[in-house]
Amino acid sequence: QSALTQPASVSGSPGQSITISCIGTNSDVGNYNLVSWYQHHPGKAPKLMIYEVSKRPSGVSNRFSGSKSGNTASLTISGLQAADEADYYCCSHGGPTTPWVFGGGTKVTVL
């Protein structure tokens, strides 16, 4: 069982917006602004999409945005495209005993 809770799957039609939640606790997500999100196409290298809750690395589309409220972080993908179909994982700092904790991953399907 993963430390952070994500929905197993989220789907949307092209052009729509979807949001993936990442539920933690006040020991990880709620205590640090150190949530990151990774896109993973199976068989490929995972790709950093968001770091420090809402920062976007150079080269990542502004259709991807991150936010946090309390113990829940969220990744929103707007203007959904076929290329966005992938697995998405959240990660948070979990304190000194569990420095890096992940969610179980969310499979995004573009209908």
Add this chain to the structure above:
Amino acid sequence: EVQLLESGGGLVQPGGSLRVSCAASGFTFGSYSMFWFRQTPGKGLEWVSTIDTTGYNTYYADSVKGRFTTSRDNSKNTFYVQMDSLRAEDTAVYYCAKGGTTWYYFDYWGQGTLVTVSS
């Protein structure tokens, strides 16, 4: 262009050993902490270990502590994980990753190498 390339995965018997390598290019290797992660079949990502820029400080998940050893050779732009006393539950795709400007996110990853522990 930053590249990370894992090698050394394969089939090993329970109780056996394996060393997986990660060759890095496209950045100043010695300036960044490096990480190992794994993904078990059908499951999510799990942090395995971290090594700081000097190689003197390493950190491990409880699940591998005492069995895995991470090291780096900054002259070769390569780091390693030596996996001993392997168990069936260590079967996974192992990914190496580069730390960002802080070590709380990972800005580049390799494509992974499969380690299968089975008799």
